[in-house]
Amino acid sequence: MTDDSFPVLEVTDLRKAYPGVIALDGVSLSVRPHEVIGLAGENGAGKSTLLKALVGLVRPDAGTIAVRGRQVRIKGVADAAGHGIGMVFQEQSLVPNITAAENIVLGFEGAGVRRGIYRWKTLRQLAQVQLDKIGSRVDPMARTETLTFAERQMVEIAKVLAIEERTSTEPVILLDEPTSVLEPEEVETLFAQIQRLREHASVIFVSHRLEEVMRISDRVYVLRGGRVAGEVDPATADIAHLHELMIGTADSGNHYHDDLHSGAVAERTPRLVISGLTGEGFKDVSVSVGAGEIVGVAGVTGSGREALCRALFGAGIVTSGTVTVDGHRIDLSSPRAAVAAGIGYVPSERKVEGMVAALSVGRNVMLARTDLITHGPLIDRRREASLVDFWIERLHIRTPSRSTSIGQLSGGNQQKVVVARWLVGDDVKVLLLDHPTRGLDVGAKSEVYRLMRTLAATGVATVLLADSLDESIAMSDRVVVMYDGRVVADIPAPPGAKPAPVDIVREMV
């Protein structure tokens, strides 16, 4: 290809400042046709701001964006698509109450709509084309919310692929954390598609899973503090090098803090004992977690691990079976009861279920345990302040003050606040962690892992629904595998004798 030298997308010295923050501090990068560009960087490094600028959701203060050599001012998502730039957003972005077909062509119905009137046949065909690319058998006319999570993921990917038809020229496709909610096998499908896409498109791929970035990209730009910290050729460089560029210091190598491991757990007294638990999404589950033990629960989506996790916190539906903590039976009818029993839950949907974005850090920390700071019915503000400050300091939560609203913190710090909520009482017995590191960058992840180890050392029994298999294996003392709602394997994973991922994947599928 002769035109390869000539960039299809060129960003020059892009700058964007919010009051008090410089999100982009002169970023320049270029994308050549048929190239897959990796974008790595910690949260707040400016990745999302950059992408949003490319699709016109953010107006840059300075700098230029040139598409195929022509300098353009991108006014919005639709306008961007007109220039052949399309983006898939981090979280699932499907409208639940319309058909899958409509979601796939959303905003670009083209021939599917004539004079404002829908032509369902055409619409269906348009959508089918996309679904066929990924060999999905989802019914385009099914209402999206009636699909299973996995099916919805497929629709999501199909929606991305639709971008290539939307422009006469070869498109540039921006993928922001497309894999963060995908299961391994789905990731493979996506990668296959990216490989196919590059035949006639360019891709910018953003992920916190560096191994993925290195695998799929031709070149990797590393952002730090709103600047391009470096450009890496995956062929020559390695992940350690990426870390260095991202954090500015060499990766400790000991990402999972095995050094803090609290030693052999075999003879530990069982703390959380689940026996014969059956409910919506899981059947006859019996697992016990010892004090100070971290048990990873692996399984594909629909395996029932999320359902189980919520049920343990009284937020699911249990039909039979018992759960005890330190021998006391737990009432699973409401989260309130679970909290009273010393169970803490860190939900995967931080922004909707984990925190109250509009409230202050302090209020969020104390949310579950106001009993600690009240005399009778009255709040002791001084006690609250000291307690909150203590935990802000203890967990290195980066916030200007305890009265700053949590919504303004970075994802990592928000997550730490959510965890802190269960620690303030010093009496949490069981922690249920549902994807605790989802969407966190390497630094933040590392801190969360360290926190988990420290807590385990204090005797907390932890149930971990890990973000990736590696994480699950590395952090857990045992990995319980669930399939179709049942526990199908219980694989010990002591330090030094970790099982190979393949052994676990075998059980999962």
Added chain:
Amino acid sequence: MIIKTHRGTRLSLVAVLAAAALGLTACSSDSSPADEASPAAGGETTAAAETTAACDPADVVLIGQVRNETNPYEASWLDGGDAFAAQVGLSQQRLTYDGESTKQQEQIRQVLASGDAACTVLNVLPNNDSDTTPIVEAAQEAGAWVITQWNKPADLKVADYDHWVAHITYDGVEAGRMTGEALFEAMGGSGNIIALQGVLDAAAAKDRFTGLEGALADNPGITLLDQQTANFTRADALTVTRTLLTEYGDQIGGIWTANDDMALGALQALEAAGLLGQIPVTGMDAVPEALQAIADGNMTATISADGMWQGAIGLAMGYCVATGELNVADIATRAFFAEQTLVTADNADAFITPTLNSSDFECANVFNRIAAPLP
């Protein structure tokens, strides 16, 4: 961007309020009590204590209050008030309270508080019987002159208040009887009727129905099939009549209603059923449209309650007392039934264009249209 929209809305808001301010001043210039009344204010407040405080005619504030201007009867009432005000070189302040008892009382307390009470004349149509009590209490306390019409609890006596100039109403029982008789006559003395009642809480509604019952007692040939309330409104009357027509079909020989709005609603239902003109209908209050219907022969009878006169006479009475030409103590009957006449095809035309006779409102004559004192 966000900021901009903010400033945008703020500005527009300021504009709105400015406009409001202007609008208010503009409106107030024609009918604001304040401008004329303020100079006298200081002295009058003390004078308000005495029962008869002579006000300079120019200082008198005339206020007419009805439910709303959106029904012909009450609209004509306010027009009458304007007419009288013009006659004495003043202007009437029109108040409407959308049939909200609370709003009516709030308005009255507010005018009394922010105006010169002692020279204020209130000609009020209370929303319900129960509302009359707080209204006269408020007027009495503030020393204003109040005239009420139509509604009043039986046990509330005008004589007990020296600032309650008069209570004017029509003999609902008599009216109900008269229209009833007229209806039966049109039916040929025998058959079945249905009745549409007014707001059950209003004395007028109760009395009128009592009158009908009386007429029924005297006419054994007539039976009352059913009676429902239609709240004095045309829309309700339409739906109720429609349903009753289905329920009783051709058994219905006549429709008695407690006011013309409901009668007109009933007529609509009949028209929709293709029965217009075949079933006699009676109403009350003699609103123009009803009079027309009577003239056209689609409606049987109504009772003249002269809205324009009511709107004017109340203010006239108050004006005479406030200016000292009349003394409340000297008035023989302050609570009375006013004269009313049955309107049928024969005399309808005479009522279609109501006129006011200015001589009725000279202080000597304001109490001339008494049919009978209130029991």
Added chain:
Amino acid sequence: MQPGALGVEAGATAVRTPGRPALARGDLVQTLGPSAVLVVLVVVFGLASPQFRSMNNLHSMVDAAAVLAVVTVGITFVLLLGCIDLSATGVMAACSLTTSLLVANTRNALDLGVWGVVVTVLLGGVFGLLNGVISVRLKVPSFMATLGVSAIGIGVATVMFAGVQPGLVDPWVSGWATQRWFGFTQLAYLALGCIIIGWFVQRHTRLGRTAMAIGGAEDVLILSGVRVGPYKVAAFTVAGCCYGLAAAMATSQLGAGLVQAGGGYTFASITAAIVGGTLLSGGRGGVLHSMVGVLIVSVLANGLVLIGVSPYVQRGFQGLIVVIAVGGAAWPLRRRLVVVK
């Protein structure tokens, strides 16, 4: 569209989409429940009162339901957005006066006939547009925006009323309420036409589908490059037009332009829509659902009178039915962590 918001918004969508079984069940109840309630009511009243079974009663019931049906078609579009519209009463007041003053009437010499009605519908549309612009541009919650517009409408109507009732003499318009085809007044057919068009627009046009989607996940549409503002305004405008037509129909029934022409229709229509399964939260139900609701409400009103229930108790019954209908629909979902406001 402030970028800041988007990040937070996007997170919400995932949890808004629970798994299949639960929803399917809830869905079923949502759709079939109201129809079942309707059937039950008809059977009960049919047994209780012979008049109820009469053809005559069917006619008068349908005639009575016609205006409400048209209003409800309109409000359905707004409810689909997840917004609410309390302006029907005021808009209808203004439109009723407009009709009566533009077609042949007792107040002025105008006799625009069809055009009078067209103008009325357009005026309704203008009020709807106002609703939309205020709530979308000024970002005033639709609850207040429409409440304010309703007051404005009533004021405008009062100005037009000017103390003298404009009686309707135009044979065509007054004919709607009196001329009968196959026993039903023309109003019934007008309403039917409006329902069909409304259903088509809501089901098969970009406006309808987008309104639906906005109710489902507004933020996702924004991210997908759909400019939602115009569609919202459009939905409010459609509603306004329906109110306009409904007002003309009511005027034909009442034989005069009345400020009270729209009284009670606001809550009646919302009630009907909800009972029929068009949720206030938006994105659920549709014109047909709402129409089932209209039938339920009308049957109830008519039947209760026929079996001789006092008019005061009737209102209470309606409220009870609403609560039961919605409660029944929500029952299968009650154990879940769905947020109910």
Added chain:
Amino acid sequence: MSQLSTTPAIPDLAPPADPAPRRRFRVQRSTLSGLAPLVAVLALGGALTVANPRFIDPRSLSALADSAAPLAMLAIGATVVVLCGGIDLSIGALASLSSVLLAMWIPTLGSAAIPAVVATAAAAGLLQGVLHVVFRIPSFVVTLGGMTIFSAIALVISDAGTVPVTDTSVTKWAFDRIGDYIPTSVILVLVVVTLVTVVLRVTPVGTWIAAIGYTEPAARLAGLPVYPVKVAAFTLSGTTAGLAAVLLVARTYAGNPTMADSLLLPAVAAIVVGGTAITGGHGGLWRTMAGAIIVTMLRVGLSVVGVPSAYESILYGVLVIGAVAMTIDRSKVGVIK
């Protein structure tokens, strides 16, 4: 502290460089919008004064405050419900029902009728709250149903008529003046407002309500007593409706089955005009008080300064919308519906 402080403190490691929050910016905005309701009150009051100088006469102002009292009382409980993310449409009808009950009970119970009625109203609110949380029926629907049912009951037991109060001495206190100018009703309202505000401030309930209103799933997964709080809110709403009824009866010397129905929409208007987000979470009682004054000025003030009724209604609509557009705090209200 004991346990964890003894465990080795987590060693410091370089935390990620995250964006310094946009604090100054926020503060300005929120303070600005915080003052908005007051600004609106002053602007409107000014306009009315221009129209009729006597409007600021102390007698006039105290009459205004007096008129605002029942409305404000009605809105107090409803505000808390709105803060929880719900809405209560039944307050008007419930107050009407309470007024009838009060008038009917005074002959037998004497002054004990007042607590009895307030308790009954509270129970009615409680019932609605329970229906709302147990059956998962949206508050809009539950209270819409409640509205019709309560007014049906009121109409039936009163035979759709007014029930005069035989012994006015029982309620006299609620419609009286202290030192000529300060209405007792206003004092009662202020007492209740202060009471509720203090409870929200010094106990965790305030935070709980905010959390529920803003992000209910998070509140529930933090183990907050979501349902009890909501039920309590509805109960409070019922209570204040009952108290409002007492004020109304004191004014009219009678109970009436439709007396307060027309106060529902003004009450909701007062809440929203005050700047409380109808979507829940953000807002406060003092805002509602400001809103109540604004709405009363529009309801009563306009006509009294001589705006013709037709234009009064138009102006009311325009100004209400304007006031909301001015007072609503868009930085706190995520999606506006």
